[in-house]
Amino acid sequence: MALQEKMIWVFGGVIVLLTIASLAGAILGKGAHSESGRATVENLKARVNAWWVMIAVLAVTFALGETVTLVVFAFVSFFALREFITLTPTRPSDYLPLLLAFFVILPGQYLLIAHQNYGTFAIFIPVYGFLLLPAVATFAGDTHEFLERSAKLQWATMITVYCISYAPALLLLKIPGYEGSSALLLLYLLLIVQLSDVLQYVFGKLFGRTKLAPVVSPSKTVEGLVGGGVTTTLIGGLLHWITPFTFWQATAISFVIVAAGVLGGLTLSAMKRGLGAKDWGVMIEGHGGMLDRMDSVSFAAPVFFHVVRFFFT
Amino acid sequence: MRPSSFLLTGVAKLLVGAFPRWMGCAPEATQRIYFANHTSHIDTVAIWAALPIRLRNITHPVAAKDYWGGGVRRYIATKMLRAVLIDRSRSDPNANPLAPLIEMLQLGESLIIFPEGTRGASAVPGPFKSGLYHLATQFPSAQLVPVYLENLHRSLPKGAILPIPMTCTVRFGAPMALSADETKEAFLERARGEVVRLAGNVKA
Structure with missing residues (x-):
């Protein structure tokens, strides 16, 4: 079987599963009477609906090829980092390292993957991001909880950019x-x-x-x-x-x-x-x-x- | 709406989310004065982006002429956001600085205002200036809708140019009106309290 044929089979299978899930949601919705039961079914329906959208995005992404896949994952990282930073308390003095994380480290990591350079993309964030983020943070002259603030930014970029970028990096394996x-x-x-x-x-x-x-x-x-x-x-x-x-x-x-x-x-x-x-x-x-x-x-x-x-x- | 307006709201949503939360009212096309806390230059765009398109068409942000009055900023304010510019410095002491706002309200349009008059640095708003009160007395039929912008003080601290991406919700509260025998001070404090209430238990 060719690549495309396999893709079609897998996505076809997923669509069958989602159709069953949507039908199950509709049937369960008729049977739910209690307050909490109804809330669970509503959440289930919302989840299934979101899955339809996510699968559609994924299918289009795959159809458009490797470059688009990388760009889409870069945006996934971007949104994940945005959420991480939103929940993590930062100080105005973290402005510079935050800009570095969003607008230099994140695109940099995906560019390195696009250049198929395993040796650099595997160490870029764990070594250079790790060292640069706190180094740049010192420029603001604020030592309040410096170690904690550095750790938050390092964790944020490691999880949302570095770790997630390993998914599209699979494309470069020969x-x-x-x-x-x-x-x-x-x-x-x-x-x-x-x-x-x-x-x-x-x-x-x-x-x-x-x-x-x-x-x-x-x-x-x-x-x-x-x-x-x-x-x-x-x-x-x-x-x-x-x-x-x-x-x-x-x-x-x-x-x-x-x-x-x-x-x-x-x-x-x-x-x-x-x-x-x-x-x-x-x-x-x-x-x-x-x-x-x-x-x-x-x-x-x-x-x-x-x-x-x-x-x- | 201009294509450039869509570009502007698109970029704003990408950077700060601007997820609308209609907590106290529905997005209806009645005449309204939205009043919000003010912490950054993207506040205006964030509220505007959170409104559905049909409401954007009848709603005008109010922006300070001394900042938004020239060059690219003027284009963004007046062409993309269709903002009303207000003269904060009162260059002509005899002119009513609220005149352009009153004109817009007389046309039946809605406004977005920041009653603090300037950007604050904290999560909850500072004292309100009297403009909101004067508009409320002259346009009793317009709904006064409190709005709370979450997180934007973290996204773009004063002096910074590029916003840090941050998920921000735009919370629209229940419309309020001026009571018959309410003093200016009492009304402004009550209005500020409504915005603070929308903030929930955030750290100041």
Whole structure:
């Protein structure tokens, strides 16, 4: 099967799933009588509707090719960074490093990926961003909580720019026998991460009894984690035909993606709750912000990239 | 609306979000005077971008002539935002500085004003100047809608040129009116209180 044919099959499958989800929402809406039941169904409908939009954007992005994919992910990083900074208390003296993060580091990272230079894009933010952000901050002459303020900016750029940029960086991997098909790897990553989130939510709503992390992420349950995680890992194995992996390799790799995604979800949830918020933002109806959708991706993308780069190139 | 106006609101939304929150009223095309806290030069564009297009067509921001009166800024203010310019410095002591606003209200149009008269640095507004009171007495039928702009004082601190991207909500509160026996001071303080109330529990 050619690349395009595989893409069409995967997107076709997603559209079938979303149609089922939309129908389920409509049927559940008729049966919901209690106040909280109705609120849950309304949120479910909003989530599904937002998924239709996100899938449409993704399909158009893939159809338009690698450059557009990079630009779209640069905007994803931009919106995620915007949300992160909005929730993080900054001082007027952080103005200069904030400008640096938004208008130099962010575009710089994506330009380095466009130039297919792994050696530079892998160290640009962890080394040079890490050192430059606090260095530039000193110019304002404000030492109040300097270490805390530096750490906030470093975390913001690491998660929202560096980690997320590993997703489109998959496009530059040259895997023998898989040339020109790297877009499918990106699709595979996004599919597994998001499916894992969705199935954990579904299993949690259906069978959830035991809270997994009541303080950090109150909606996560052990039943949801196990049910959603196992199902997603299996689906990841069955989807091996769009990847360069065998069934067992794909199963193992999707397990790693799911695990990293869960850790990402927990970490970023702890972070936003520590900042006093329930959601990162308001951009995506029913989901919250961009970062509420990308939290798992930010952890899974670099791990997946390195696994593939180490074992398959 | 001009294509350049769409470009301006598009850039504003990209930089600061400007997500509308109609908390106390609906986006209706009745004559209104929107009054908001003022912390940065993008406040005007942010409120304007938060309004639906049909309301933008009948709503005019009020901008200071000494800042927005010349060059590119004048083009942005008068052509893109269709703003009314107000003479803060009162270069002609006999002229009523509110005259251009009154003219606009007489045409049935709506206004966006910043009653503090200048940009503050904190999350909650400072004391209001009396312009809002005078407009309220002369146009009792216009709805006075309090507006709170969140976060913009962080996005563009005084003296800065390029805004830091930040998600900002534009909160529209319940319309208020001047009471029959209310003094100017009491009214202005009540109006300021309405904006502060929309701020919720933000840190000052």
